[in-house]
Amino acid sequence: MILFYGLLDDPPLARAVEAARVAGHEHLVVDQARLARHDFVCGTGLPGSVSVDGRRVGLDEVTAVYARPLELPAAPGDDLAALARAAAFHRWFTDWLDWADALVVNRPLAMESNASKPYQAQLIARTGFPVPETLVTDDPDEVREFRAEHGRVVYKSVSGIRSIVRELTPDDESRLHLVRGLPTQFQAYVPGRDVRVHVVGREVFATAVESAAVDYRYAHQDGLEAELTACRLPAEVAERSVALAAALGLPLAGIDLRRRPDGAWVCFEVNPMPAYSYYESHTGLPIAAALAALLAGARTPVEA
CATH class of the missing domain: 3.30.470.20 (ATP-grasp fold, B domain)
Structure with a gap:
């Protein structure tokens, strides 16, 4: 049994669900938009289960999970009890993903390497891929020195939150002081x-x-x-x-x-x-x- 977890209007999840349907793979979709209507039971010494629209599947029956846990939507009219129930389901389910006896794509703990881009770059380098020369700093003078050394430089967020990669230009000089309040990752431009x-x-x-x-x-x-x-x-x-x-x-x-x-x-x-x-x-x-x-x-x- 394959479990899909996420929002059905999320294209990567929707395409995977459709591919499983076309291939005839047995599966169950846990829609994040309807968590307050679902049940998740998991306790010490018990196999646990997940119930969606009256269909109950034991966690010991689950062989694989594709999870794209996004921010929980708050539908108009949702009461506090429903929101709390949805939040509890989400927390318990994503916790379970880290120790589930199934193929999980991907386990939350494994995904945390991307929470720090400098840390992940070190892991990448260990596998043999070169990575760009990098500076993480909150010092404008260090940025100027790095740019003087490498010429073309780009910058982006240090965290795993998506950010737009931009090239550092002379127009940015007047804003460099802002890094004092927000350490930023700068990298030598790679053609x-x-x-x-x-x-x-x-x-x-x-x-x-x-x-x-x-x-x-x-x-x-x-x-x-x-x-x-x-x-x-x-x-x-x-x-x-x-x-x-x-x-x-x-x-x-x-x-x-x-x-x-x-x-x-x-x-x-x-x-x-x-x-x-x-x-x-x-x-x-x-x-x-x-x-x-x-x-x-x-x-x-x-x-x-």
């Missing part, structure tokens, strides 16, 4: 072509990105375009990507690479809850189908 790699178990799906934007995800905000096409990775890079996902304990991972003009590959970060649907919709890569097959046990999960 080359972006490649997003999705690792699903031991399978690799790569997307090449052509864009003049520093952060192609937000190219439209700068009046630019981003063209996505499926591509093949060199065998060594593909193997290293699988090894990186395994080292982080992530059966599903979105790895941000850039191929430099000299042919070297640099890794920026690893997304433990990737919105793969964006890449699948542009390239036709069968990521959702591979994920459904992994959850059903038809594919081999990645192991550290």
Whole structure:
């Protein structure tokens, strides 16, 4: 039995659920928008169960879980008791994911490596991928020295919260004092072509990105375009990507690479809850189908 947990209007979850349905895999969807109407029972010495719309499934029957726990929605008219019940369900369920005797994509504890980008960069480097020269600081003078050393520099949030990657420009000089109140990550700019790699178990799906934007995800905000096409990775890079996902304990991972003009590959970060649907919709890569097959046990999960 496969459990899906998240919001049904979240494209990555919706695509995975549909892939499981098409493949005929037995599954149950736990919709975060309806948690106050569901039941979750889990206690010491008991197998526990989850009940959705009158359908009860024992936790010992669950063989795999794909969870995309997002912020709980507050529907108009929800009373405090319903909100508290939903919050309790969410807390208990996500706690259970860390010790469930099932394939979990992905366990919350494993995803925490992305909560600190500098920490995750160290883990990435241990697997053999070069990472950009990095400075994390709250000192404007250190930023100026770093820029003088490397020339082109980009900056982004230190935490796992999504932020837009921007290039440091002369116009930013008047704002550098702001880092005193918010330590920021600065990195030497790496030229080359972006490649997003999705690792699903031991399978690799790569997307090449052509864009003049520093952060192609937000190219439209700068009046630019981003063209996505499926591509093949060199065998060594593909193997290293699988090894990186395994080292982080992530059966599903979105790895941000850039191929430099000299042919070297640099890794920026690893997304433990990737919105793969964006890449699948542009390239036709069968990521959702591979994920459904992994959850059903038809594919081999990645192991550290």
